[in-house]
Amino acid sequence: MTPPLLAVERLNLSIATRNGPVGVLRDVALRLDAGETLGLVGESGSGKTMTALAVIGLLPQPGGVVTGGSIRLLGEELIGAGRTRLQQVRGGEIGMIFQEPMTALNPVFTVGEQIAETLRAHAALGRRAARAQAEELLHLVGVTGRAGEFPHRLSGGMRQRAMIAMALACRPKILIADEPTTALDVTVQAQILDLLRDIQRRFGTAILLITHDMGVIAEMADRVAVMYAGRVVEEGSAAAVLEAPAHPYSRALIACIPQPRAELGERQPLAEIPGLVPGLGRLPPGCAFAPRCPAAGPPCSEPPPLAVIEAGRAAACWLAMPATVAR
Numbered sequence: 176m177t178p179p180l181l182a183v184e185r186l187n188l189s190i191a192t193r194n195g196p197v198g199v200l201r202d203v204a205l206r207l208d209a210g211e212t213l214g215l216v217g218e219s220g221s222g223k224t225m226t227a228l229a230v231i232g233l234l235p236q237p238g239g240v241v242t243g244g245s246i247r248l249l250g251e252e253l254i255g256a257g258r259t260r261l262q263q264v265r266g267g268e269i270g271m272i273f274q275e276p277m278t279a280l281n282p283v284f285t286v287g288e289q290i291a292e293t294l295r296a297h298a299a300l301g302r303r304a305a306r307a308q309a310e311e312l313l314h315l316v317g318v319t320g321r322a323g324e325f326p327h328r329l330s331g332g333m334r335q336r337a338m339i340a341m342a343l344a345c346r347p348k349i350l351i352a353d354e355p356t357t358a359l360d361v362t363v364q365a366q367i368l369d370l371l372r373d374i375q376r377r378f379g380t381a382i383l384l385i386t387h388d389m390g391v392i393a394e395m396a397d398r399v400a401v402m403y404a405g406r407v408v409e410e411g412s413a414a415a416v417l418e419a420p421a422h423p424y425s426r427a428l429i430a431c432i433p434q435p436r437a438e439l440g441e442r443q444p445l446a447e448i449p450g451l452v453p454g455l456g457r458l459p460p461g462c463a464f465a466p467r468c469p470a471a472g473p474p475c476s477e478p479p480p481l482a483v484i485e486a487g488r489a490a491a492c493w494l495a496m497p498a499t500v501a502r
C-alpha cells in the first residue's frame with residue numbers, strides 16, 4: 176500500500192483549564208492520500224478544527240498539549256518537531272484556509288502585502304518579486320486588481336478567495352479548508368467550492384475539508400470522517416457513508432438535511448438531534464453519543480472502539496460491528 180501523504184494515528188490532545196486538563200481529542204485517526212479530498216464533519220465542538228490545528232502545530236497556548244499519538248507528513252513525524260521545522264511546514268507544505276477570513280486577515284496590511292509576506296518567508300523571494308506573484312495568485316482565484324486593498328474593503332467572498340490565494344502561495348501538498356463556505360450566500364458558496372475543485376485539478380493538491388454541512392461533503396469529498404465529542408466515530412468513502420451510514424450519529428446528521436417537499440404545500444418538519452453535545456470535561460460513561468441515541472442499549476455502557484465493519488469502512492458503535500468484533 177502506498178504510504179499516505181498525511182497520517183494521524185491515535186492522536187490525543189488536552190487543554191489546561193482552571194479545573195484541570197480536559198481531553199479535547201481522543202485517539203483520532205485520519206489518513207489523507209495525495210490528490211484526494213477528505214471531509215471532516217461533525218457538530219460545532221466535535222474537535223474538527225482542533226485536529227487541523229494540531230496537524231500544523233498551532234495549538235492554543237498556553238495549555239494545549241498533545242498527550243499521545245502520531246502525526247506524520249510523508250513519513251516525517253511532526254509531533255515534537257522544532258519551531259523552525261513547523262514554521263516551514265505551515266504555509267510551505269500545508270496551507271490552511273481559516274474559518275473566518277475577516278479575523279484571519281490582518282486589518283492593517285493590504286491583502287497583497289500579506290500574501291507577499293508568505294512568499295518572502297517560504298520562497299525566499301525579494302519584495303518586488305513577491306508582490307508580483309501575490310498579484311498573480313489573486314488573479315488565479317478571481318480577485319484581479321485588488322492587491323492594494325485592505326481586508327475591510329473586500330466582500331466576504333473576496334476575502335475568502337484572498338485566504339485561498341495565501342494558502343496556495345507556496346504550492347503546498349495539503350490544503351486544509353476550515354469551513355470555507357461559512358457565512359457566504361449560496362451563490363458565493365458554489366463559486367468557492369468550484370474554485371477548490373479547480374485548484375485540486377491544476378495542482379494535485381490534497382484537501383482536508385472541515386465542515387458541518389453534509390451537502391458540501393456530498394459535493395466535494397472522496398472520503399469522510401465523522402467526529403463526535405473529540406473522536407472519529409465513522410470513516411469511509413463519502414458515497415458509502417452518505418448512502419448507508421453505520422453510526423447513529425452519522426444517520427442523525429444526514430437526517431437533518433432539509434428535504435424538498437414531495438408536493439406543493441406539503442409540510443415536512445425539520446429533523447433534529449435531541450439533547451446537546453456533551454461538554455468534553457463531562458463526557459458520559461461509555462459511548463458519548465448514547466444519551467442522544469435512539470438505539471442505545473446495554474452494550475453502550477462501555478466505549479466502543481473504532482473498528483472495521485467492512486472493507487474501507489470503520490465505525491465506533493457496538494450495534495454496527497460484526498459479530499466477530501462486537502461482544
